[in-house]
Amino acid sequence: MRLAFWRAGKDKAVVARAVAKPKAEVASKAEKAEAKVEPKIEVRPAPIVTKQPQVESGDIDLHALGAALARRRGWIIVPTVLALVASVAVVNLVTPRYKSESRILIDGRENVFLRPSSDRTEERQALDAEAVTSQVQLVLSRDLAREIIKKNKLAERPEFDPVLQGISPLKSLAAMVGIGRDPFSMTPEERVLDAYYDRLQAYAVDKSRVIVVEFQSADPELAARVANSIADGYLVLQQGVRQEQAKNASQWLAGEIESLRKKVSDAEARVEDFRSKSSLFVGTNNTTLSNQQMGEVNTQLNNARSMKADAESKARLIKEMLQSGKPIEASEVVNSELMRRLSEQRVTLRAQLAEQSSTLLGNHPRIKELKAQLGDLDNQIRDEAAKISRSLESDARIASGRVDGMTVSLEQLKKQAASTNGQDVQLRALEREAKAQRDLLETYLAKYREANTRETIDTAPTDGRIISRAIVSNTPAYPKKLPIVLIATIATLLLSSGVVVTGEL
Template sequence: MSFGHSHDDAGSVRGEISNGEIDLGQIAGALSRRRRIVIGVTLAAFLGALVFVNVVKPRYTAEARVLLENQESYLTRADKERADPTAAPDAEAVQSQIQMLTSRDLARRVLKSLDLQGNTEFDPIANGLGLGAKIGVMLGLSRDPSKLAPEERMLDAYFDKLLVLSPTKTRVLQIEFSSRDPDLAARAANAIASFYIDIQREAKRENARDAAQSLSPLVADLRERLSRAEAKVEAFRSRSGLFAGTNNMTIATQQLGDLANQLSISRTAQADAEAKGRLVRDMLRQNRVGEIPDVANNEMIRRIGEQRVSLRAQLALESRTLLPGHPRIKELQAQLADLDADWRRAAERTARTLENEAHIASARVENLARAMEEQKRVAGAAGADEVQLRELERAARVLKDQLEADSAKYQEALAREGPKASPADARVIQRAVAPPIPSFPKKVPITAFATIAAFVLSAGSIVAIELLSGRARLLGPAPLPAPPEEEALEAPSQIRIAARRREPVFDEPEEEDEPRTSLALAPERRTPELENRSPRTFRSGIVGKIDAARMATLSVKVLMVGCADAECSFDSAVTLSRALARRGLAIIVAADAQAQGRLYDRLIPDLERARPLGLADLASGAATFGEAIHRDQESRLHVMPGGRSAAEYDQDVEPVLEALAQTYDFIVFATRDYERAMFLAPSFDIVLVSGAELAAEAVIDELAQAGVSDAYLLEEESAADASAA
């Protein structure tokens, strides 16, 4: 069966029996066929991105950080109490501070301090108005920037380069400012942070100033009202006689208290004197004068008692010698009786004295009681005036307390008007420095992204086209025309290949009227086992075998051996190599000098007749790879001739094969030297033998005995048939 159907027939048949599944092989083939487009688009994007990142002016971003926290301390707080932990700013307060940082008032201050007038990056009229701006001004679509204040016309550029944000779950404000000048970016970020803190301080000072201005007339009015209230209190006190004594009490009340104390003391003294008088009388009646404390402690009573004791002793002494009727005894008894009478009279005088003290105390109590009753009447009459006086004093005291509180607030407000007396509720924790690396453009990421995006878009477009056209759908079990890849293997001569592994492979019968111009497996004897197989199983050509080997290795090495009677073996090698060059990076190597002539005629017709450097020179070290490899003028195929050196190089081919395998996807060796082919065959993945059937089969048998199993037979038609084809 021939594989020379047109693409239109293949597409129509494919559309009829497509089963809807995606054919990855077809997509891979489409990408391979259009790889130049993908590579071109990707390379263009890479070069464009590279030019862009090197031509565009770099932009630098400086960063300053501000921490929001309550800066009040024990020394700056008026109440001198512990700071409230709940006074820390919440999420809404943080967002409010971000709005303050992006306000126009702060922007004007920063622009004025940076003196950016005339800077082409910020001032739109630094280089004059452009044509578009002039037309917009003439049509009234925009304002004339030359008539605006310098800071006003630079606000748009300023806000474009400013970014303020707060990291999640923090009270830190991150201020980022971009500019082409790294020093300007750092100065602008620091200026924004400084002016922001200054604005907060000014706000606090302004609040203190407003509080002082509002408290000043209130304090003055309270002073005047307090003076009038205190004057009313003193006038009423003078008019009513309610003068204050000790402990803030009125004189009448204080006198009433004094009289009560004196009356209590007098009654106590009266009761004591009366009790002592009664006790003395009772003891006198009982003749117990010596036991009375006040009598016993009397000096005269003590002298009388001493005399009595002396007389009693003298009487006792005289009674020892004298009788009771003796004049001396009588005299002593008369003296003793006089002393007893004196002692009793002294005791009675003491009793009368105590009784007189009791009478005096009773009279004093009566007088104090009368004075107290009189003072009660006086204090009761002054009670109503005292109530009114207390009311006036209470009103004056309220005014005084209010005046003291407002005066303290007023003095505090005056004190907080100072520039350092009101700390801002924020502080700079990181000042901006001039960034050494630009924030835009990021050369490596932009170049890589543009290149990858171009590659993905171009490859995706090709895949989409294949999917939409239906060519990338898997086919059903019906027999199909050969895929486009096999059609590319057309050659001027018809070459057929058959597997040698003692299992003959057959192909579908070819139509007589169809030209035979493709490489396919040669038919051999059919067996019942083979006849039961699907016809599609045996339509794999040379490229299919090589593709199968390509799935298992990075580089496929093919050895093409031409027997002595093989006339078109080199043409077949060139055809196969050019087909493989369309599927990947391929090279054909002329392994002996016999391949030089026809190989050069087919591949390098314009090369001078002198033998070029090639494999033998490379193996012997006389040439490098760059000198030994040449280019096919009709395809992307690379060519390595046999070379000029006459030295044997079979032992040095293995390193050359390994080196070529690191670079090329497909390596084709063409030789007609039988001994060299037998030596090199074990190093190759696939061996193709061309020539007469008997001679070629003999070679394949010897290769099989040497351990080479992947050897296939190539059958050639005559030159006339090939020409006709």
Template sequence: MSVGPATQPDVDIDIGRLFRAVWDKKALVAALTIGAAALAFVVTGMINPLYKSETRVLIETREPVYSSDQTQPQTDAVLLDERAVTSQVEILRSTDLVKQVARELDLSSREEFDPAANTSSVGAVMIMLGLKKDPHEIPADERILKEFYKKLEVYAVPGSRVIGVEFSSEDAALAAAVPNALIDAYLAFQSGAKLETNTDASAWLEPEIMRLREKVRESEEKVAQYRAERGLLLVNQQDTIAAKQLSDISTELSRVRAERADSEARAQSVRNALESGQSIDAISDVLDSPVVQRLRESEGTIRAQIADLSTTLLEAHPRMKGLRAQLQDVDRQILSETRKVLDSLESNARVGRIREDELVSQLNALKASSAREGEESVELRSLEREAAAQRDLLETYLGRYREAASRSEPKALPADARVISRAVPASESYFPKKGAIIIVASLATFLLAAIGIMLAELFSGRALRPSSAMMPAQMKTGQTAAAAATVSGDLPHQTAEASAELPLIANDADDFSVEAVAEQLIGEHVSVAVCVAPEGDEGSAAAVMLARTVAGEGLQALLVDLTGSACPTELMAESIRLPGLTDLMCGEINISSSIHPDRLSSAHIIPRGNANARRAMRAIDRLPMIIDALTEAYDLVIVECGAADAASVARVARADAGEVILSLLRADEETVSQLLSDFHEQGFENVMLMTPKEPRRPLGSRSSAA
């Protein structure tokens, strides 16, 4: 028949028991703590103190004051991002810089940086056994670098462009000198890199400039030759001769056309005045003639004379006739002069027309020539662009070359970093911190010792107790043992008279605990202890604690489960279905097959078993012989009878063969007295009281039967 695994009962950890165990071994804990503190003090005193110093440098772009880039604002955030700063950290950790600093400070002569110079005896033994590589097999430079890197720490300060360089050493002055020397070497490296770049640029620019000069000369010669061949000579910075002529002729043509139109208009005006008989006083060209102006003056004089003489002379007077004849002659002369002005204007108009025709002819010829020059100018502009590009490139290279030549000294090229804090020798060592190490070592030893004691108590099972949720309902009906009657109330205070009447053994005047009972059983070399738990499973759990406590003291302890509920089996065995006492009583197994280990301690248990209980009870008389046989192999055999009465206990145990232990948690004085009387009637003169709870006063002391 297959049997599934039984459910293990819940157990609680007795916290008070754990702390009591630590307190009981307080001397050991104190000795270990003091020893650890003393050892830490001695060890820290033997360790050479280490000093640490730090140098900080700010990464920023730096240019000379006379640099041509000063007019071009540049932001450091663009030039130096987080990756650039990280790259500078790696440069500071580069092997070349470290080797340079090691040579400058002669670190190879210091034992601190050469582990091969001070190999300890333990290290020598490990080298002989092949557990450690011989440092002499490693080159000296590598050994120094390895120790150097162990003491060096280069880091970027988060959220900034600041880099910190820390170095630790047994020498405070050296701890400050190394980071300062490393930073100086880094700045020199940066300046040297710039100088090298500048020198390379100068070396590259010089032949390039010579080559470009030749190209510019050739390009300009091509332009001049093409101009001469095509007649595209310039009269100023932009225009050719043909273009200049075309512009001048166009301007002259416009002027001639304007003059011709003006002459024709003025001639037409004079002609219209003559044809219509209008007065010439309205014609400006006639009035502007000097002859007409003189004639007009003569006419005015004559008219003044006529007007003056008309007051004294008649019209028929010869003087008057002569003056009027002169006046008519002047009018004829004015008219004749007017015609001459008209002829002059018409002549000017004809000349202007002829000039216009000539200019138009020249303009048309120049337009044809300009169209041809436009086609030729395309090639010319291409040559000019090529020459201009070569010239601009040459000027750029010349500017760069002059700038590079001005930076031929290292001081002219500052590094892209600036020291903001130099290392100074530390006044106090940073390691070892004696006070902190001693405190930590003492505290750690104390905690480890306490934890070790608590774990020992847990593994031995002495600090475990059944869960308060385990109810007596777990008891099986139909078994031979009777159910326990549980009463309420704490253990009563006993008077001296009552204690004298009770046949009770108290292992200590003030202690009825499981530990005290175990100590007394071990001290008196008791081989068989019969436990009775009138209160049921809670009392049976105390018997389990008793077996585990005895096993924890190094004795061989065995518990025989004679209860009806199989509470000890559930608490100790891996499964409640394991073969046990009933199987042994029925003859189905031998004694060795009925014994099983406790799952939480080194104690053993004979479980209740799986055979028929009634059949097993028929062979109950064999149990004392079995117990006697078990005492040959175990220091203490505990028979847990559960809630059995004195008569039932008498059937399985002889009164002179061991101790009877009453496991009580709650009982009144009357119940305890009745139990003691029952056991006295069955011949059990000495009875022990055991309770997991400590009563406020002892129940009694060892006495004999009344």
């Protein structure tokens, strides 16, 4: 293998020395001894001609570098062994940390029965990635951190407040030169929060709505307890936010309801005042009295016209029957009590006349008497029919008078309604305003009752639920002993080898 150099001059001299150096070392030990005995006499031994491969200028002899690494293997092995021993000692001296994790699923647990009545028909949208990331930030919030620290008494542990166990001189010196922060310049809360966030990690699982909460501590039980406390505290914080929203909403709605009640009362008072001044009183079916009266008069007028036409037609029909000599078969005539009795007597007389005619002649006094009685009954029937006809004509005239009176009343009511149309428009406008205020008040009252109910619920639904609680781990998560030892050893081996090769070059 040949590596080309791109520099000339000194690089060629360096390469020449690197190549010629193995040749000089081929000299015999006798020459070295002679050089020691006679130090003042410089004797240059004749070069020993060996069969070395020809090395071109600008190339590196890997065989010579391998020989140099083998010759100085002590400079490589010793640092590597020391690094191995030091790394093993360091990883054993470092206090191990145990990690526990809990998982929270963000699924929006509010169902249709717990939604507001106005939102029950709406489709609930799925949470997007930004919403899940926002929930992760809620897990990492300082308010939640303070609650967890207070609940688990982390401020009383030296692991989270290094001042409790004293600061080493090395850390103090590093803080003085600006490498690290001086713990004494920080408040106890800041020190505990820094240690808390140094051991906490929360993230969302890719392509899911699951949040992972990881916590590390030298005490495995504390790590599991704090991880579970964070998950529980997150859900409690969500419940508190919902209850706080409901409380704020109920307070705001209470103020708005009081204001709306006054507005509704004022609007209804204006409606009644305007109605009384303009005489636009409301009757049945929520109509004004003038309109209601006009409708009633119109109905009576139609009835009177119908009665007039009916009476006139019946009277005319009876007259025509009387004039033509036809039997009177009108319902008014037939249904009359007198006419019914006369008709019965007529039937009886005709029966007697028929019976007597079978034995007696037509000039017999009895036959003449029966015929005279029968003629008299027919005259009575015709007279009664004429009376009924005249009675119907009188009814028609009465109905005509009622029609005229109703027509006059209807015209007056129309004029009155026409004069009050403008006032009626103003009244309807005031009624619409009052109705709008009343509907808004009823809507706010329903929302206020709902918000007040949600405010008093101790277990309000949250957007998440714990799907995996943290358990105590017996395997340290930090430090990773084997990887650290291997990395330190391999890095020292490569570094020492590089130093040797650099020196040879």
